[in-house]
Amino acid sequence: MVRIAPTPSGYLHAGNAANFAANALLAEREGLDLLLRIDDLDRARFRPEYLQDVFDVLAWLKIAPTIGPKDPVDFERNWSQERRMPLYVAALESLRTRAPAQVFACPCSRAQLAEEGHAFACPDARIPLDREGVAWRIDTRKTELHERMPDFVIRKKNGRPSYQLACTVDDRHFGITACARGEDLRDSTAAQALLSDLLGYPPLRERVRFLHHPLLLNKGEKLSKRQGATGVREWGVSREEIFAIAREWITTP
Ligand SMILES: [Zn+2]
Numbered sequence: 001m002v003r004i005a006p007t008p009s010g011y012l013h014a015g016n017a018a019n020f021a022a023n024a025l026l027a028e029r030e031g032l033d034l035l036l037r038i039d040d041l042d043r044a045r046f047r048p049e050y051l052q053d054v055f056d057v058l059a060w061l062k063i064a065p066t067i068g069p070k071d072p073v074d075f076e077r078n079w080s081q082e083r084r085m086p087l088y089v090a091a092l093e094s095l096r097t098r099a100p101a102q103v104f105a106c107p108c109s110r111a112q113l114a115e116e117g118h119a120f121a122c123p124d125a126r127i128p129l130d131r132e133g134v135a136w137r138i139d140t141r142k143t144e145l146h147e148r149m150p151d152f153v154i155r156k157k158n159g160r161p162s163y164q165l166a167c168t169v170d171d172r173h174f175g176i177t178a179c180a181r182g183e184d185l186r187d188s189t190a191a192q193a194l195l196s197d198l199l200g201y202p203p204l205r206e207r208v209r210f211l212h213h214p215l216l217l218n219k220g221e222k223l224s225k226r227q228g229a230t231g232v233r234e235w236g237v238s239r240e241e242i243f244a245i246a247r248e249w250i251t252t253p
Helices: 014-030 048-061 072-079 081-098 110-116 163-174 183-198 239-251
Strands: 002-004 034-036 103-106 135-138 153-155 178-182 209-213
Touching: 002 014, 002 178, 014 034, 014 048, 014 178, 014 209, 014 239, 048 072, 048 239, 081 135, 081 153, 081 163, 081 183, 135 183, 153 163, 163 183, 178 183, 183 209, 209 239
Parallel strands: 002 034, 178 209
Antiparallel strands: 103 135, 135 153
């Protein structure tokens, strides 16, 4: 199974659409199901118009996922990540039991972390995981990931699962076997492979064939949902152009 996994935290841009197309082409080429998985854990940035935008962009691309929500109402009712919260909570408990040496509690603020890095006490301080207001992190010091994604978060200070945790659990839950994602997510793939191992899942890179594609640039700058794009009609590109880019991504070795 292949997935399209947008986050409804802004209007999608042409780069997101090209990623959708790449996954749709991948599913078609390999005869796999295509799952629409909308990652809505970040409810603070969620807006109904962003959710609707996902369906509008898919319709414009003429992509029809074979599994997943049919519309926003179906999504909220049956497919929201909130519905899978018990799976994430169970995975966090499993990590804490299976990997007590790697999971640690960290009360540090963003400012503190930026100032001092994380070379100080938290990973070794063994602060109780049940203390109020601590994030749960993975000690990455013995991994190659440490340079790029040091001690990434698996449970936020508000007790909710992080993106890395939820994505790892969801990919396993839905049986994802191939995935095209932006090369900016290479470190995420490494973090998720580590979590997958710690959770005792079969090795991530043996289960899922990842294809990291370049990011679409706008005059040399990375596209972002915050750059004021207000929906598919203002991108100034055609559906055919989007698919041409996506086709190139999935055929370039
Ligand atoms: Zn800390």
